[in-house]
Every structure is written in C-alpha cells, then in structure tokens.
Amino acid sequence: MLQRSVFFLSxxxxxxxxxxxxxxxxxxxxxxxxxxxxxFMDSAAKVQVIVEQINAAAEQEGKPPLVFSTLLxxxxxxxxxxxxxxxxxxxxxxxxxxxxxxxxxxVRTPGRSHVLRQDASYFRRIAAIQYALNSDDGANTRxxxxxxxxxxxxxxxxKTPVCVYLALQYGVLAANxxxxxxxxxxxxxxxxxxxxxxxxxxxxxxxxxxxxIREERYPGSHxxxxxxxxxxxxxxxxxxxxxxxxxxxTTSVSIEEISASIIDRAHLERRQYGT
Amino acid sequence: MLQRSVFFLSxxxxxxxxxxxxxxxxxxxxxxxxxxxxxFMDSAAKVQVIVEQINAAAEQEGKPPLVFSTLLxxxxxxxxxxxxxxxxxxxxxxxxxxxxxxxxxxVRTPGRSHVLRQDASYFRRIAAIQYALNSDDGANTRxxxxxxxxxxxxxxxxKTPVCVYLALQYGVLAANxxxxxxxxxxxxxxxxxxxxxxxxxxxxxxxxxxxxIREERYPGSHxxxxxxxxxxxxxxxxxxxxxxxxxxxTTSVSIEEISASIIDRAHLERRQYGT
Numbered sequence: 141m142l143q144r145s146v147f148f149l150s151x152x153x154x155x156x157x158x159x160x161x162x163x164x165x166x167x168x169x170x171x172x173x174x175x176x177x178x179x180f181m182d183s184a185a186k187v188q189v190i191v192e193q194i195n196a197a198a199e200q201e202g203k204p205p206l207v208f209s210t211l212l213x214x215x216x217x218x219x220x221x222x223x224x225x226x227x228x229x230x231x232x233x234x235x236x237x238x239x240x241x242x243x244x245x246x247v248r249t250p251g252r253s254h255v256l257r258q259d260a261s262y263f264r265r266i267a268a269i270q271y272a273l274n275s276d277d278g279a280n281t282r283x284x285x286x287x288x289x290x291x292x293x294x295x296x297x298x299k300t301p302v303c304v305y306l307a308l309q310y311g312v313l314a315a316n317x318x319x320x321x322x323x324x325x326x327x328x329x330x331x332x333x334x335x336x337x338x339x340x341x342x343x344x345x346x347x348x349x350x351x352x353i354r355e356e357r358y359p360g361s362h363x364x365x366x367x368x369x370x371x372x373x374x375x376x377x378x379x380x381x382x383x384x385x386x387x388x389x390t391t392s393v394s395i396e397e398i399s400a401s402i403i404d405r406a407h408l409e410r411r412q413y414g415t
Numbered sequence: 416m417l418q419r420s421v422f423f424l425s426x427x428x429x430x431x432x433x434x435x436x437x438x439x440x441x442x443x444x445x446x447x448x449x450x451x452x453x454x455f456m457d458s459a460a461k462v463q464v465i466v467e468q469i470n471a472a473a474e475q476e477g478k479p480p481l482v483f484s485t486l487l488x489x490x491x492x493x494x495x496x497x498x499x500x501x502x503x504x505x506x507x508x509x510x511x512x513x514x515x516x517x518x519x520x521x522v523r524t525p526g527r528s529h530v531l532r533q534d535a536s537y538f539r540r541i542a543a544i545q546y547a548l549n550s551d552d553g554a555n556t557r558x559x560x561x562x563x564x565x566x567x568x569x570x571x572x573x574k575t576p577v578c579v580y581l582a583l584q585y586g587v588l589a590a591n592x593x594x595x596x597x598x599x600x601x602x603x604x605x606x607x608x609x610x611x612x613x614x615x616x617x618x619x620x621x622x623x624x625x626x627x628i629r630e631e632r633y634p635g636s637h638x639x640x641x642x643x644x645x646x647x648x649x650x651x652x653x654x655x656x657x658x659x660x661x662x663x664x665t666t667s668v669s670i671e672e673i674s675a676s677i678i679d680r681a682h683l684e685r686r687q688y689g690t
Contacts, residue, residue: 152672152675153671153672153674153675153676154675155434155671155675156434156435156438159430159431159434159435159528160431160434160435160509162528163431163485163527163528164506164509164510164513166527166528167506167510167513167521167522167523167524167527168513168517168519168521168522169522170519171517171519177685179675179676179678179679180675180676180679206513206516206517210438226516228509228512228513228516231439231442233508233509233512234435234439234503234508235439235442237503237508238439238442238443238481238503241481241501241503242443242446242481244443244445244446246442246443247442247443247444248442249442251672252438252441252442253434253437253438253441254669254671254672263631265576265670266573266576269575269576269579270575272579273548273551273575273579276548298541300544300545300548301540301541301544301583304544304547304548304579304583305583308576308579308580308583308670356538394529395540395583396428396430396529397427397428397526397529399428400427400428400429400430400454400455401428401454401455403454404454404455410452
C-alpha cells in the first residue's frame with residue numbers, strides 16, 4: 141500500500157490537530173499513513189528538528205508529507221512553511237470564514253482549547269472520574285443511587301471503559317453493574333437495581349465477540365465458552381426487552397460511539413470541561 | 416455579554432465537530448456561546464427538530480446562529496443549508512484542499528473517525544483503562560513494575576484523572592503513587608519506587624490550589640490546611656529536585672495539557688486507538 145508521512149503540529153496539546161487530521165484522513169482510502177506528532181512546539185530548536193524530519197520524509201517518499209497544524213505562533217509557523225510539505229493550516233483555513241461571520245477578529249492566542257477553568261466544572265469532572273473508579277463493577281453499590289446513568293450487562297460487555305469515558309469526556313456520573321450468574325436464576329432485575337430502573341442502560345454484543353474478549357482474559361474457561369456467552373447474553377437481552385431497558389450493541393462500535401450514543405439516547409446533561 | 420447560539424451537528428458522535436468548533440470559538444472574545452449538540456443526525460425527523468431550533472434561535476437573537484457541521488449525508492446537509500444559520504461545513508472546507516493535495520477523491524463516508532478496530536489496539540486500550548483502575552493510588556503496588564509511567568505526588572495533586580486520561584486517550588499504562596506523610600519522614604524515594612526511578616513523573620501545584628482542592632473534600636481538616644499543604648509540597652518538590660524526577664506544575668493546567676505534556680516529555684509511545 142502507498143505509504144505517506146503525516147505530521148501533526150501544535151503549539152500546545154495537539155488534540156485539535158490530531159482529531160481534525162485523523163477525521164480527514166479516514167476519508168481517503170488506499171494510503172498507509174505514517175503518523176508523527178509534535179506537540180508544544182514552542183521553540184526554534186524543536187521546530188528545526190521537525191522541519192528536518194519533514195524534509196527527510198519528503199526525500200524518502202518522493203512526495204511532500206502532509207502537515208496538519210494548529211500552530212498560531214507566526215515565527216514557528218513560518219519555519220514550517222519553508223519545509224517541503226503540504227501544510228494544512230487549520231486556523232488559516234477556518235478562522236477566516238468565522239471572522240467574516242462574526243465580524244470580529246480572532247485573538248490568535250495558542251492553548252485556549254484546553255485551559256483549566258478554576259470553577260465548579262473542574263471539580264465536577266474530577267468527581268465524575270473518581271465516581272467511575274469508586275463505583276466500578278458495582279463495587280460500591282450504595283453509590284449507585286447518585287448515578288446519572290447505570291450501565292448494565294454481563295461480564296466483559298465493555299461497561300468500565302464506557303463509564304470512564306463518560307466521566308472524563310462529559311463529566312457524567314456513570315456507574316456500572318455486571319449481571320452475575322446468580323442474577324440469572326430468575327428473569328427479573330436484581331433487587332438492588334429495581335428502584336433505579338429508569339437510570340439503566342444496557343450493553344450487549346454478539347456471543348462470538350464476547351467469547352473473543354473473555355478468551356483474552358481466561359483462555360479455555362467455561363466462562364469464555366461460546367455456550368456460556370450465548371446463555372448469558374440470551375438472559376440479558378430478554379431482560380432488557382421485558383424491563384424496557386434501552387440498550388446498544390457494542391460488537392463493532394468504539395468506546396467513543398457507545399458513549400456519545402448513550403449521552404444522546406439517555407438525554408444526559410453534558411458537563412464537559414470547556415463546554 | 417453578547418449571547419449567540421452555536422450548534423454542533425454530526426452524522427455520528429460529534430466529537431470532531433465539538434473539538435473543532437470549541438477550538439475555533441476560543442479564539443473570539445466577548446461572546447457568550449449557547450451551545451447545543453446534535454449527534455447521530457441520521458433521520459429527516461431529527462434534522463427537522465434541529466432546523467426549527469436553529470431558526471428559533473436566529474429569530475430570538477436577531478442573528479443567524481453558527482452551525483459547526485461534520486455532516487456528510489447530502490440530504491441531511493441540504494436541510495441544514497435551508498436553515499437560517501451561518502453553516503460551517505467542516506468537510507466542505509477541509510476536504511477540498513486535501514483532495515487536491517492527495518490527487519484522490521474522498522470517500523465521504525460518515526463515522527469513520529471512531530470506528531472500532533477489531534485488533535490488538537482495542538485490547539491494549541481496554542487493558543490500559545483497567546490497569547489505571549487497578550493500580551490507582553498505589554492500590555496494587557506489584558502492578559507498578561508493568562507501568563509505562565508512574566505519576567507521583569502528594570494527595571490530591573491530580574494523579575488519578577491524568578492516569579485515566581493517559582490510558583483512555585493514548586493507551587498508556589499509567590500508574591500512580593501518592594506520597595504519604597510516612598514517606599516524608601526522610602528525604603528519599605520510598606523504597607518501593609527506588610527500582611523504578613526512571614519511570615517516575617512528578618505532579619505539583621501551588622499550596623493555595625492544593626488547599627482549595629483538599630478543602631473541597633475535607634473542609635477544615637489539618638490535611639487541608641495551608642501549612643500542611645505547603646509542608647508536603649516542599650518535601651515533594653525537594654525530592655523531585657534531588658532525584659531528578661521530571662515534574663509539571665498543574666496549578667492552572669487542564670488534564671489534557673498535563674497528559675499531552677507527559678507524553679511529550681517522557682517520550683511515551685502512543686497506543687491511541689485509531690492512530
């Protein structure tokens with residue numbers, strides 16, 4: 141496959157440059173991207189190193205590399221412009237139309253996307269992360285009543301990473317409760333969850349996928365067998381149906397998509413830092 | 416302050432639209448943004464609701480709202496174009512220059528930024544999140560030897576959220592060890608950490624900031640007193656100096672910036688999902 145280098149350059153974290161560039165590159169097939177990241181490009185020395193890497197890549201690949209930049213420092217940017225690359229200057233491309241629309245010039249100050257707000261949102265977000273840790277795997281069931289949402293599902297349906305993402309990205313208090321074989325004796329919600337039915341959101345996935353994930357952890361176990369995965373998922377999905385628990389099939393969906401989908405469908409208030 | 420509505424529209428998660436739009440808006444001062452998010456805009460009905468909200472906001476504010484869109488569905492996009500707004504069509508603006516540079520047309524398929532890769536990167540990322548949880552607050556010290564990086568600092572310097580972010584965003588195995596008053600009896604690394612000195616990264620912050628954060632948790636306690644915060648930080652920062660532990664002052668820095676800075680300065684390999 142055609143290989144091409146792409147650089148992500150930023151005055152600060154590089155998060156915007158990465159998100160932007162990654163999103164755009166996924167729209168072009170047939171190219172294997174060799175990605176390099178340079179954040180905190182705040183000195184002539186750092187820029188020089190990157191410029192040399194860019195020129196070397198251009199030489200080696202016989203094509204100028206792509207450079208996604210959220211650089212605002214005019215001096216740093218000028219050095220990059222002199223490199224042998226296709227510069228994709230995010231702010232140059234985007235600030236113009238926005239300036240016209242708002243009839244107001246931008247401040248052009250780096251590092252504003254991820255400044256720390258010394259306000260309640262900071263504590264809310266930290267609290268949400270701590271909450272996700274404390275309430276992981278129903279470990280601290282008395283915490284469940286504080287939850288904005290309680291993710292349920294059999295073991296290894298991916299509840300924990302989604303809870304953590306919901307906390308970190310959206311400041312949502314997300315707890316999780318794993319259904320145990322004991323719960324599966326009867327077709328009803330575990331008593332603990334019954335008063336919180338409205339807060340429940342179910343995760344599910346295909347038996348084959350669950351088997352793969354469980355095999356990673358306990359190879360050859362009964363727990364990881366296809367039959368057991370199928371049995372547990374059948375019980376769980378029937379419970380979702382009978383109890384009207386909204387659910388999402390995570391078989392081929394990323395943590396980001398699952399989380400965004402839950403925010404959307406459960407109408408959860410975003411307490412995202414910065415918004 | 417001038418208030419204006421801004422909408423973030425996406426066929427899928429809306430993460431790109433948010434990151435992009437937020438980053439741009441921070442470059443314009445003096446406007447209070449009323450933000451509304453609409454992800455998974457995959458039906459005419461959903462679009463209609465948003466279009467009505469956009470038009471209502473335009474009416475109310477006497478100015479067309481801004482709309483940041485990563486929509487790719489031409490039908491959905493067409494409805495939005497008919498609304499009374501300043502449409503900031505991310506892909507229209509950005510795909511053109513990129514298509515020219517790559518001399519290849521984009522596929523224009525939604526939801527490619529956050530697809531799930533059924534590969535090792537999935538398990539690595541999940542494992543990193545689980546690791547951050549298991550090894551939180553030095554809870555599981557035997558895990559420390561597996562760490563890519565071990566964040567150290569006195570209680571409430573913000574180690575946990577940064578570990579979780581490093582795991583989720585970069586797939587890095589980040590452990591943390593909180594210095595205890597017991598550790599502070601002597602000016603040396605706790606024995607447990609001595610063999611891992613090369614992996615340590617220190618967090619610090621101002622005594623006043625630490626006091627504020629501790630007060631949130633234990634108001635009026637000795638633990639939260641300015642004198643105690645100052646004493647612990649003095650010991651910690653002297654230890655960083657003597658043991659050559661790289662450190663970052665988190666007093667006014669966001670979780671994103673701290674994490675990106677650690678990745679950058681500790682030269683950690685990114686195992687970010689999707690990269």
